[in-house]
Amino acid sequence: MVTVCITTHDLSNLWKKRLNSLRKLTDMLRDQRNKVFAHSDMEALKYDELVRRLPLTYGEIQKLIDFALDLTIELFAKITGIEKDRLPKNYNDIQGLLKYAEVGMEAVEQHLGNL
Incomplete structure (x- = not known):
């Protein structure tokens, strides 16, 4: 500081x-x-x-x-x-959640593509 x-x-x-x-x-x-x-x-x-x-x-x-x-x-x-702080304390949690959501969306798209 x-x-x-x-x-x-x-x-x-x-x-x-x-x-x-x-x-x-x-x-x-x-x-x-x-x-x-x-x-x-x-x-x-x-x-x-x-x-x-x-x-x-x-x-x-x-x-x-x-x-x-x-x-x-x-x-x-x-x-x-x-x-x-400039960023919320749970910023890293939110980033992680967004990564999981992205992976989940990719899996759904792949599953739908296989149908």
């Missing part, structure tokens, strides 16, 4: 800078929300056109999710004094 002495004001400025670096992505996401989910504009029904005008990749969405998660963990730690 590394401890860094920083004032609340400086920390707030760092978070603002990080948020501002995501401005282009948040603007595109807001526009998509406004066009598709909030107002259901007729233009938005042309999905291919909307995606062309306001493209957001999986990686860009992941950046926005990471920012929200990091900020939430930071604020929770500041308020409660408890620092949470």
